[in-house]
Each structure stands twice: as structure tokens, then as C-alpha cells.
Amino acid sequence: MHHFSVWAPQRKKVSVQVDGTEYPMAGPSERGFWKADVEAAVHGSDYGFLLDDDPKPYPDPRSFWQPKDVHSHSRVLDHGKFAWTDEKFRPSPLPSAIIYEMHLGTFTEGGTFDSAIEKLDYLYDLGITHIELLPVASYEGSFSWGYDGVSPYAPDESYGGPEAVKRFVNACHEKGLGVILDVVYNHFGPAGNYTQMFGPYFTERHHTPWGAAINFEEGGSDQVRRYFIDNALMWLREYHFDGLRLDAVHELIDRSAMHFLEQLSLEVEDLSAALGRELFLIGETDLNDPKFVTPREANGFGLDAQWSDDFHHALFTLIHHEQSGYYQDFGTVDQLATTLKQVFLYDGRYSRFRQHNHGRQVQKISYHRFLGYIQNHDQIGNRAKGERLEHLVGMQKAKLAAAVVMTAPFLPMIFMGEEWAAATPWMYFADFQDEDLRKNVRDGRKRDFQHFGWSEDVPNPEDPATVEASKLKWSELEDPKHDEMFRWYRDLIHLRRRTLALNLGDFSRMVVHHSEEDRWIYTDRGNIRTMINLSENETPFAVEPGSELLLSSDVAPSREGDCVMVPPLSVAIYHWPPQPLDQDPPA
Structure with a gap:
């Protein structure tokens, strides 16, 4: 036996058709639900809902299984049939x-x-x-x-x-x-959406790029919210x-x-x-x-x-120099440095692309x-x-x-x-x-x-x-x-993954220096210094005493004392003092 329930508050009559046989549903309840228990319906049974006098069976808005396509019958699915073996799994914490x-x-x-x-x-x-x-x-x-x-x-x-x-x-x-x-x-896709046949899932009071907005606040919105x-x-x-x-x-x-x-x-x-x-x-x-x-x-x-798109746009425009569309708001070294330190470049300042002030500062x-x-x-x-x-x-x-x-x-x-x-x-x-x-x-x-x-x-x-x-x-x-x-x-x-300093989320642990004229940035995160040379020239960077090179996107920088020469358009990563890099990132 399977219990069927569907929200259709504006309908006068609802039936469920299971494997070709029609079963009337009781309703509507005060909240607009129709219900039926069908003895013949089991895992794998095909079904659809008949609304008022419309002879077409519609797929269930809450269908777990659409085996043919989105326009055809739904199929009963028993979630309990799958044998899970992941009881002991725990994912890496989101911060790492x-x-x-x-x-x-x-x-x-x-x-x-x-x-x-x-x-x-x-x-x-x-x-x-x-x-x-x-x-x-x-x-x-x-x-x-x-x-x-x-x-x-x-x-x-x-x-x-x-x-x-x-x-x-x-x-x-x-x-x-x-x-x-x-x-x-x-939004729902533009083809195959039958929710509007069942209830007020949309509102014309608001519109999105896809048309009428989802109804999260007007009559019937309790059940729409519940649906999602x-x-x-x-x-x-x-x-x-x-x-x-x-x-x-x-x-x-x-x-x-x-x-x-x-x-x-x-x-x-x-x-x-x-x-x-x-x-x-x-x-x-x-x-x-x-x-x-x-x-x-x-x-x-x-x-x-x-x-956070600002970080992407700031970095992308520095290496591709695109200035059309929303990229017109980006393109300087200072902007990338700002996103690295403050997350949002547009944190209340004027956006030329949007033609108004945009965003809010990130704090705490x-x-x-x-x-x-x-x-x-x-x-x-x-x-x-x-x-x-x-x-x-x-x-x-x-x-x-x-x-x-x-x-x-x-x-x-x-x-x-x-x-x-x-x-x-x-x-x-x-x-x-x-x-x-x-x-x-x-x-x-x-x-x-x-x-x-x-x-x-x-x-x-x-x-x-x-x-x-x-x-x-x-x-x-x-x-x-x-x-x-x-x-x-x-x-x-x-x-x-193995470097503690690169997994810290504290704003106070992030130090950013940059030069617009010479087109470089370096960041210090704990004992890790990342030197970003965005220029076409070999560029000198200072390193802390005892620093060692971890990775370089080009040939290893030449070094004289506490100064290294980072090749053009490359990144070099140093750490100090020398220590094992096997610390677990924070939970």
C-alpha cells in the first residue's frame, strides 16, 4: 500500500491514477490537500493525478522518480530499499x-x-x-x-x-x-513544469529573470515554502x-x-x-x-x-584585460589586493557597470x-x-x-x-x-x-x-x-591541505602588500608568503630570514640574501622558519 498526498487547493475534484486504474482522493483539507491510500500501489507503480474533469494525468509535483520524461507518469519510489554503507563517513570540515x-x-x-x-x-x-x-x-x-x-x-x-x-x-x-x-x-524550467496546475506556486507581484517569481510570501506560500x-x-x-x-x-x-x-x-x-x-x-x-x-x-x-565573484573578476581582468560587461568595474592590482583582504571590492562603492552604489562591507x-x-x-x-x-x-x-x-x-x-x-x-x-x-x-x-x-x-x-x-x-x-x-x-x-597557515579564516592573519605601478602583490598568511608577479619583468621580493621555497609556477627564483627575483607572470610561495608541513588544518 502507498499513501498519496497532493496539494491542490483550487481544485474541486482530484483522483490518482495508478497503473491505469483511477482512485478518488479525499479532500480538500483546510490547507488544500487531497489524500488516498491505495493498496495496489507499491514501489515501482506508475501514477499521475487527474484534476477536476481533465482526462490528462499530471505528474506529481513531488515525484521522486520520472522514469520516462517530465511530461509523463511518476513512479512510486521506496527510499528505504537502498543499502547504505557510509555510516562511519564524516566529511572534511568546510573550512578545510x-x-x-x-x-x-x-x-x-x-x-x-x-x-x-x-x-x-x-x-x-x-x-x-x-x-x-x-x-x-x-x-x-x-x-x-x-x-x-x-x-x-x-x-x-x-x-x-x-x-x-x-x-x-x-x-x-x-x-x-x-x-x-x-x-x-x-525558478522552474520553461518546459515541463506543471506545478501551476496544482496551486499558487508563483506570484505576479514580483518578477525574476525567468518570469513570475516563486510565491514565498502570499496566499498559499506556506505550502510553497514547505515544498522547497x-x-x-x-x-x-x-x-x-x-x-x-x-x-x-x-x-x-x-x-x-x-x-x-x-x-x-x-x-x-x-x-x-x-x-x-x-x-x-x-x-x-x-x-x-x-x-x-x-x-x-x-x-x-x-x-x-x-x-564571491569580485575576487574572480579582479583576478581575471588582470590576466586577460577584458573590460566589457561587468568586467568594466575591474582591472587594477589594487582591486585584487582589496578582494584578498576585504572579500568584496564593491562594498558600498559606486559600480560603473551597475550605475549605482553596490554591496556592503564584510565585518567579523x-x-x-x-x-x-x-x-x-x-x-x-x-x-x-x-x-x-x-x-x-x-x-x-x-x-x-x-x-x-x-x-x-x-x-x-x-x-x-x-x-x-x-x-x-x-x-x-x-x-x-x-x-x-x-x-x-x-x-x-x-x-x-x-x-x-x-x-x-x-x-x-x-x-x-x-x-x-x-x-x-x-x-x-x-x-x-x-x-x-x-x-x-x-x-x-x-x-x-597540509599547511595550517593556508587554512586560517581570521582576517587579522591576512596581510596584503601591493604595487600598482610595478604590478605585484604579496600576501603573508602566518608563516607563508605568496609572491604574485603580474608584470612582464623579473621582480624583486623580500623574504624573511631563513625562508625556503615551497612552490614556484616558473623556474625557482634566484636569490641573494633575503631578496628573491620572481620571474615574470609567476607566483612563488615561501615559508619560514623551516618546519614540517604536516599539521592538520583546523576543524
């Missing part, structure tokens, strides 16, 4: 995390959870502590970045379905790797994910006394206590507002960390509340041709950027293939079936690129060849050039 962002469909040739399992030893040896998966919720078509999902509770079948997710997470935990899932609560919070708890409880990355949280428009994010963080904290394991939430936001990671007790939302918050990166799915995939960093700036500058990220005080994140300077691009792709929607997507991409002055032909997002071209070519690791970059990333990651 090295995060690896992964799109499952292009990470391997197979593009599935099971094929990704074959690469876990590689990631562990690289030094990764957490894998961050792009969204895996069911979407229309055969391929997607994942941000067009319309069935948030059901992993897409193209990746292997629900059981494959569990096999993957269980295998990661057995290898000692934590797993973070990217989830989307600010229960979704988050499901991924953490039933699939054993260690954390969630929340897409574009600035588009979660909510004027309630308790903001949706505050409620979510509270309930995740309660679940963490009940399960006896650490769970965390990471938010993506471009508001430069520390309230997202400020504790609830201090009137914040209580997220554990957030992305650990650096561990912010992620640092030079590549991610957006910064690569939202370029016209999906060029990776090394495609744009070459190996020398890409190695420099990697060292800056790995020695910066933020939680470092890399995008799949970055660690070997993958030759493959990573482009935008989406397999919508409606031709008008396809055209709108193509035209919209071209309009977006005009802001950056990119006149290149844009690869066709719905062409399967675009997906194939974006898949990693693992054989590249056998090439000396790619192996050189891989070894550089591995050495940087291992250095960071």
Missing part, C-alpha cells in the same frame, strides 16, 4: 574544503553517475575533499546544464535515476569525499548529500518576517543535529551582501558560505564563509564559445591564477578539467522540444553577448554536437602539457 564543481553529463564520456564513480580515485588523489554537482533534477529533453529542472524531487533518468545517485554518493563517502548538490529554488524546504531535507536525508549549493539566492524574493533562507538554514541545522553529521548550505549571490552568511542570531540568514566574518575561484560553470559556459581560462591567457597565466586561488583565504573551488587545462570548451546546451522556445534561447544568448562585445557565432545550444564538444577528454592527461598543469594543481592542493 577543496571543492570540485562537476557537470555529470560532460564529466565522462558516459555522462552518468556510474561512469563518474570510476573517476573517484583520481579526485581523491588530486586532493579534492568535496564534489559539487550541478543540478540533477529532471528536465525536458536529453541534455541540460541542470538549471532548467522542473521536477525538483526526481533525479534525471539520463544520469541513471534515483538509485544511481545513491550509488554515487555512497561510493564518494567510501572514498572519503563529501558531496554537495546544486539546487534551484528561484522539504526538497532540501530530502536530498540531505534520503540521498546523504553533505551540503547544498543554492542557485541565485538573491532571486528568492521574500518579505516575510522569517525569510525563506533563514527558515531553511534553521531546519537544515535541526536535521544535522538529528542525523549527527555536519550539513551545510552555500549560496550563490551577486549582491555582495554578507547578511547571507551572517548567523541568524545576528539577523542574518545563516548560510554557511557564499560565492571568517574568510571561510566565501568561495574563491578563477573558473566555474558560469564564467566558462556563459562565454560565447565556452572558452576555458587557459584557452584565453595561456599556460603561464593560468598557473599564476591557480596559485592565487589556492593561497587565497577563501574556500577554493575548481571546475572540472581546470586542473589539467582541458582543451575542450564548456558551452551552454539545452534540449528544449518547442521550436519557439529554442529560438528564444538562441536569440537571448546573442543579446546577452552583445553586452560583452562578442560578435562570434554562438554554438547551437540544442545541437548534440555542442554537448559532445564539451565533454572532457581524459586522454589529455597523457599529454606533457596537460600533465604539467595537473601536477601543478595537485601540488598546490596538497600544499594547502
Whole structure:
């Protein structure tokens, strides 16, 4: 027997159709729920809901399993059938995390959870502590970045379905790797979303870049909030994910006394206590507002960390010199130095791109509340041709950027293939079936690129060849050039993981010096000095007495006394006094 429940407050009659047989549902309750116990329904039974006199069965908004596609029947899933073996696993604490962002469909040739399992030893040896998966919720078509999902509770079948997710997470935990899932609560995809047939999931009072906003504050919003919070708890409880990355949280428009994010963080904290394991939430936001990671007790939302684009933009414009779009607000050595010390460059100052003052200062918050990166799915995939960093700036500058990220005080994140300077691009792709929607997507991409002055032909997002071209070519690791970059990333990651000073989140432990004219920066973090030469000339840097070279992105700097000459466009990392580098990072 299976208990069916669906929220449909505006319907006069609701039935559930199970394996072709219709069963009436009792309701609506005061809150708009319809319910039925069906003896014949078991794990694997197909079902859909019949609304009023509409003969079409609609998929369950809370469907755990969409075996055919997002337009067809749902399938009953018993989460208790999977045999977990990860009871003893505990992930590395978030402050010592090295995060690896992964799109499952292009990470391997197979593009599935099971094929990704074959690469876990590689990631562990690289030094990764957490894998961050792009969204895996069911979407229309055969391929997607994942941000067009319309069935948030059901992993897409193209990746292997629900059981494959569990096999993957269980295998990661057995290898000692934590797993973070990217989830989307600010919109549904434009095709295959049937929630509006059931209740007021949207409001026209507010709008986002995707249309009408999710209803977090008006009539019926209690159940809409419950829908998304229960979704988050499901991924953490039933699939054993260690954390969630929340897409574009600035588009979660909510004027309630308790903001949706505050409620979510509270309930995740309660679940963490009940399960006896650490769970965390990471938010993506471009508001430069520390309230997202400020504790609830201090009137914040209580997220554990957030992305920080200012650091990326400041570093990227120094090595690529791009000045279009939002990059026009960046481009000086002083700006990179500011982000290294203060997190946000735009902390209330005027933004030429936005044409208004932007952001707020970060105060009394650990650096561990912010992620640092030079590549991610957006910064690569939202370029016209999906060029990776090394495609744009070459190996020398890409190695420099990697060292800056790995020695910066933020939680470092890399995008799949970055660690070997993958030759493959990573482009935008989406397999919508409606031709008008396809055209709108193509035209919209071209309009977006005009802001950056990119006149290149844009690869066709719905062409399967675009997906194939974006898949990693693992054989590249056998090439000396790619192996050189891989070894550089591995050495940087291992250095960071075993060096206490590089894991400290205290603002007072971060000292930054720089010269705009001579284009250099050096940072001191405890007994670690990172010398960043952004100029085309060999540049002198002072070192502490007794300092020893740990890593250099170029040839080892020449030295005379307490002065070293760092080669052009390179980074050198020293420590003093000589001591073992085997201290565990802080919990």
C-alpha cells in the first residue's frame, strides 16, 4: 500500500491514477490537500493525478522518480530499499574544503553517475575533499546544464535515476569525499513544469529573470515554502548529500518576517543535529551582501558560505584585460589586493557597470564563509564559445591564477578539467522540444553577448554536437602539457591541505602588500608568503630570514640574501622558519 498526498487547493475534484486504474482522493483539507491510500500501489507503480474533469494525468509535483520524461507518469519510489554503507563517513570540515564543481553529463564520456564513480580515485588523489554537482533534477529533453529542472524531487533518468545517485554518493563517502548538490529554488524550467496546475506556486507581484517569481510570501506560500524546504531535507536525508549549493539566492524574493533562507538554514541545522553529521548550505549571490552568511542570531540568514565573484573578476581582468560587461568595474592590482583582504571590492562603492552604489562591507566574518575561484560553470559556459581560462591567457597565466586561488583565504573551488587545462570548451546546451522556445534561447544568448562585445557565432545550444564538444577528454592527461598543469594543481592542493597557515579564516592573519605601478602583490598568511608577479619583468621580493621555497609556477627564483627575483607572470610561495608541513588544518 502507498499513501498519496497532493496539494491542490483550487481544485474541486482530484483522483490518482495508478497503473491505469483511477482512485478518488479525499479532500480538500483546510490547507488544500487531497489524500488516498491505495493498496495496489507499491514501489515501482506508475501514477499521475487527474484534476477536476481533465482526462490528462499530471505528474506529481513531488515525484521522486520520472522514469520516462517530465511530461509523463511518476513512479512510486521506496527510499528505504537502498543499502547504505557510509555510516562511519564524516566529511572534511568546510573550512578545510577543496571543492570540485562537476557537470555529470560532460564529466565522462558516459555522462552518468556510474561512469563518474570510476573517476573517484583520481579526485581523491588530486586532493579534492568535496564534489559539487550541478543540478540533477529532471528536465525536458536529453541534455541540460541542470538549471532548467522542473521536477525538483526526481533525479534525471539520463544520469541513471534515483538509485544511481545513491550509488554515487555512497561510493564518494567510501572514498572519503563529501558531496554537495546544486539546487534551484528561484525558478522552474520553461518546459515541463506543471506545478501551476496544482496551486499558487508563483506570484505576479514580483518578477525574476525567468518570469513570475516563486510565491514565498502570499496566499498559499506556506505550502510553497514547505515544498522547497522539504526538497532540501530530502536530498540531505534520503540521498546523504553533505551540503547544498543554492542557485541565485538573491532571486528568492521574500518579505516575510522569517525569510525563506533563514527558515531553511534553521531546519537544515535541526536535521544535522538529528542525523549527527555536519550539513551545510552555500549560496550563490551577486549582491555582495554578507547578511547571507551572517548567523541568524545576528539577523542574518545563516548560510554557511557564499560565492564571491569580485575576487574572480579582479583576478581575471588582470590576466586577460577584458573590460566589457561587468568586467568594466575591474582591472587594477589594487582591486585584487582589496578582494584578498576585504572579500568584496564593491562594498558600498559606486559600480560603473551597475550605475549605482553596490554591496556592503564584510565585518567579523571568517574568510571561510566565501568561495574563491578563477573558473566555474558560469564564467566558462556563459562565454560565447565556452572558452576555458587557459584557452584565453595561456599556460603561464593560468598557473599564476591557480596559485592565487589556492593561497587565497577563501574556500577554493575548481571546475572540472581546470586542473589539467582541458582543451575542450564548456558551452551552454539545452534540449528544449518547442521550436519557439529554442529560438528564444538562441536569440537571448546573442543579446546577452552583445553586452560583452562578442560578435562570434554562438554554438547551437540544442545541437548534440555542442554537448559532445564539451565533454572532457581524459586522454589529455597523457599529454606533457596537460600533465604539467595537473601536477601543478595537485601540488598546490596538497600544499594547502597540509599547511595550517593556508587554512586560517581570521582576517587579522591576512596581510596584503601591493604595487600598482610595478604590478605585484604579496600576501603573508602566518608563516607563508605568496609572491604574485603580474608584470612582464623579473621582480624583486623580500623574504624573511631563513625562508625556503615551497612552490614556484616558473623556474625557482634566484636569490641573494633575503631578496628573491620572481620571474615574470609567476607566483612563488615561501615559508619560514623551516618546519614540517604536516599539521592538520583546523576543524
